[in-house]
Amino acid sequence: MDFGCGVGHYTIPAAQAVGPAGHVYALDKDGRVLQQLGAKAQDLGLSNIEALQTAGELRINYPDEAFDVILAYDVLHYPERREPLFTEFRRVLKEEGFLSVYPKHRRGDHPLPSLGRMFLDDVIEEIGQAGFGPKRRFYERLLHDDSYNQGIVLNFSRRARSWR
Numbered sequence: 001m002d003f004g005c006g007v008g009h010y011t012i013p014a015a016q017a018v019g020p021a022g023h024v025y026a027l028d029k030d031g032r033v034l035q036q037l038g039a040k041a042q043d044l045g046l047s048n049i050e051a052l053q054t055a056g057e058l059r060i061n062y063p064d065e066a067f068d069v070i071l072a073y074d075v076l077h078y079p080e081r082r083e084p085l086f087t088e089f090r091r092v093l094k095e096e097g098f099l100s101v102y103p104k105h106r107r108g109d110h111p112l113p114s115l116g117r118m119f120l121d122d123v124i125e126e127i128g129q130a131g132f133g134p135k136r137r138f139y140e141r142l143l144h145d146d147s148y149n150q151g152i153v154l155n156f157s158r159r160a161r162s163w164r
């Protein structure tokens with residue numbers, strides 16, 4: 001499940017990675033980006049993406065343990081409070097699944113420094129409070145809007161471990 005999927009920079013590769021037998025659930029509050037995602041998926045012949053427009057609520061309208069993987073990429077700077085979202089992520093993630101976050105727009109980040117209000121340590125703390133343990137972290141070249149930048153991706157599991 002790709003929460004705040006936008007036009008699908010990460011939804012499309014995820015759909016390609018899981019293949020025709022898998023599904024990617026793409027959630028966004030903006031119907032226009034979902035239309036662009038739908039057009040792109042059609043061009044690429046991908047029929048395993050299920051797009052859902054939400055009203056921006058942090059309640060995720062899926063049953064407990066619905067998903068193997070949750071992506072929250074370049075979206076964590078949006079909600080006023082992130083804790084309810086992390087609690088929902090834990091509820092809808094399978095026991096063996098993992099949560100992957102790309103916390104873009106941290107304090108001092110570029111571009112758009114005015115969006116950068118959160119601190120990485122706070123995000124890690126909040127995710128831990130919601131019942132996740134660290135799994136893996138990457139510092140990689142990542143797609144942000146239409147250009148690349150270096151960024152951090154953190155993966156968390158429902159079982160406490162330590163960073164690899």
Ligand SMILES: C[S@@+](CC[C@H](N)C(=O)[O-])C[C@H]1O[C@@H](n2cnc3c(N)ncnc32)[C@H](O)[C@@H]1O
Nearest residue numbers: 004005006009028029030033056073074075078
């Ligand atoms: C900056 S874009 C990132 C898109 C994509 N994840 C990426 O990394 O390229 C953030 C997206 O999250 C969506 N979004 C923000 N808050 C949301 C919420 N509460 N529920 C659903 N979508 C949300 C926005 O509409 C926007 O399309």
